[in-house]
Amino acid sequence: MxxxxxxxxxxxxxxxxxxxxxxxxxxxxxxxxxxxxxxxxxxxxxxxxxxxxxxxxxxxxxxxxxxxxxxxxxxxxxxxxxxxxxxxxxxxxxxxxxxxxxxxxxxxxxxxxxxxxEGELLAVWNTEGAQGVRLEPHRDGFRLEGAKILASGAGFVRYPLITARAPSGALLMVVPDAATAKADLAGWRAQGMRASASGAVDFSGLFASAEEIVGGPDDYHRQPLFSAGAWRFAAVHYGGIAALFDLARAHLVKTARADDPHQAARLGQAAIAVETARLWTFGAAQAAHLEDAEAAVAYVDLARLAVERAGLDVLELVHRSVGLSAFMRPHPIERLSRDLATYLRQPAPDRALTEAARFLARSERPIGEQWERP
Ligand SMILES: Cc1cc2nc3c(=O)[nH]c(=O)nc-3n(C[C@H](O)[C@H](O)[C@H](O)COP(=O)(O)OP(=O)(O)OC[C@H]3O[C@@H](n4cnc5c(N)ncnc54)[C@H](O)[C@@H]3O)c2cc1C
Missing domain, CATH: 1.10.540.10 (Acyl-CoA dehydrogenase/oxidase, N-terminal domain)
Known part of the structure; x- marks a missing residue:
């Protein structure tokens, strides 16, 4: 390119x-x-x-x-x-x-x-159960012990970036060669997002050299990158929300129901929700790079929730408008609804909202100027 x-x-x-x-x-x-x-x-x-x-x-x-x-x-x-x-x-x-x-x-x-x-898909696998992955000192590197869960691309990604605990308790990022790690998709029996292969991966017995440790202690959680990066999943969500709208509109047109005033009203409401998601998504893509790290994180926190809300609203409006057909395989709305409802579940939404609210409570700038960039 x-x-x-x-x-x-x-x-x-x-x-x-x-x-x-x-x-x-x-x-x-x-x-x-x-x-x-x-x-x-x-x-x-x-x-x-x-x-x-x-x-x-x-x-x-x-x-x-x-x-x-x-x-x-x-x-x-x-x-x-x-x-x-x-x-x-x-x-x-x-x-x-x-x-x-x-x-x-x-x-x-x-x-x-x-x-x-060379065509390798990479991934970030942070989520873990009670144990997670531990790093045990071994010769000039570490022996890995433990597993990650909800790891998208499990069994397909060879060089994931994972988080793991050093003996000191510090959280480190490691990029091990996961070719022989044990991937298990049996637990990924999700309503939607089946093709994301988001399974468990056991790294026990694998080794990582010191050269495979990325950054320093707790860099993974360093702000604003950690929270502000959430704008990217909101962008993927927005794409799914817009696609759902397009499918519903096509269905209404095909079934000659789009002119009905109730259907037209719901289509209009859904369009407002889609555009709301788009505006927040593209706003967050910019705000994520604000110099004021706290402001960046707060904006993205609000954006991911606004996009989530828009997604839930469009799901409801589309289901009301299309009716039972939206729940029948192989209608594409059926699959997309399951994928979207599943993927909208992201970590700690309550905390994202309340932390953004706390930031705003501390701020002395008028809200209209809060995220302004001259
Ligand atoms: C399709 C898909 C693919 C994924 N792929 C990956 C991946 O590749 N790598 C990876 O690391 N992870 C991945 N994940 C996991 C993801 O990052 C989150 O861990 C997961 O989606 C969290 O969902 P949850 O609803 O259980 O979140 P939770 O954070 O548990 O939220 C559930 C509810 O509990 C509330 N809550 C959260 N914490 C607390 C608390 N301490 N006390 C009280 N209430 C609380 C929340 O506000 C919310 O209301 C994936 C998830 C999905 C859906």
Whole structure:
């Protein structure tokens, strides 16, 4: 993807829309337990989107740079519109590259760049059960003990970025070679997002060298990157919400019900919710890079909840408008509703709301100027 920065951004968005169209066609076939969109990931690699988040000096398109936030939002929402599981997987890939580029050594960034260029999908696996993964000192590195859960791409991602506890209790990021880790998708019997392969992965017995530790203690939770990065999943959500609207509108037109005043009113309300999600998503893509870290986090916290609310509203309006057909396989609204309802569940929504509210309570700026950038 060479050319001016505008050309490069346009090419990324066009490529994402192409892959999204392919993913939408294959969505029903992949709506089974233990599935994974391998062909779509290959397509992301072929069109350059797996390496696009890298800086140009590492062979990428700078897609994860603040300057390209709008383009990345368009890419994420396009992929989410085609397939929420694919959007989830790509978002994890972008997150992993972002963390390695921010906190890793030049050698680690170089290794991640080569992997992305060679078509490896990366991921961030932080969620864990009671135990999590522990690092036990071993020769010049560590022996890993324990498992991650809800890890998207489990069994398919070879070099995930995981969080693990050192003997001191510090949380560290590690990028182990997970080729022989034990992935188990048996617990991922979810209502939706089946094709995201979000299973458990047991790393017990694997080794990581000191060179595979990324950053320092608790860098993973360092703000604003940790919370402000949530704008990316909101962008994928928004893509799914917009796709749901489009499907419902097509259904109403096809069944000659769109002119009915009740249906028209619900369609209008749903359009307001979709546009609300879009405005917050693209606002958050910019606000995530505000110099004031606390302001950035607060805006993104509010944005992810506004997008969640819009998603729940559109689900309800679409179900009322389309009726029972929306619950019948293989209607695409049926699958998309399950995927969206499942993927809208993200960590600690109550805390996101109350922490944003606390920030605003402390702030002395009028709300109208709070996130203003001259
Ligand atoms: C499709 C999908 C893919 C995923 N892939 C990955 C992945 O690749 N890597 C990864 O690390 N994770 C992944 N996750 C996990 C994800 O990051 C979250 O951990 C998960 O979605 C949390 O959902 P939850 O509803 O259980 O959240 P919770 O945070 O448990 O929230 C549930 C409810 O409890 C409330 N709550 C939260 N904490 C408390 C508390 N201490 N006291 C009282 N109430 C509380 C919340 O506000 C909310 O109302 C994935 C999740 C999904 C849905």
């Amino acid at each position: 060479a050319g001016s920065i505008q050309d490069v951004r346009r090419a990324c968005v066009d490529a994402a829309r192409g892959v999204a169209a392919q993913a939408a066609r294959c969505g029903a076939a992949l709506d089974t337990d233990d599935s994974f969109p391998a062909r779509e990931i290959e397509a992301l690699s072929r069109c350059g989107l797996l390496r696009a988040p890298l800086p140009a000096r590492l062979g990428g398109s700078d897609l994860a740079e603040p300057l390209c936030a709008n383009a990345l939002a368009l890419v994420l929402s396009a992929l989410g519109g085609g397939s929420l599981p694919l959007g989830r997987l790509y978002e994890g890939h972008v997150n992993a590259l972002t963390l390695i580029l921010r906190y890793g050594t030049p050698a680690q960034a170089g290794a991640a760049a080569i992997r992305a260029q």
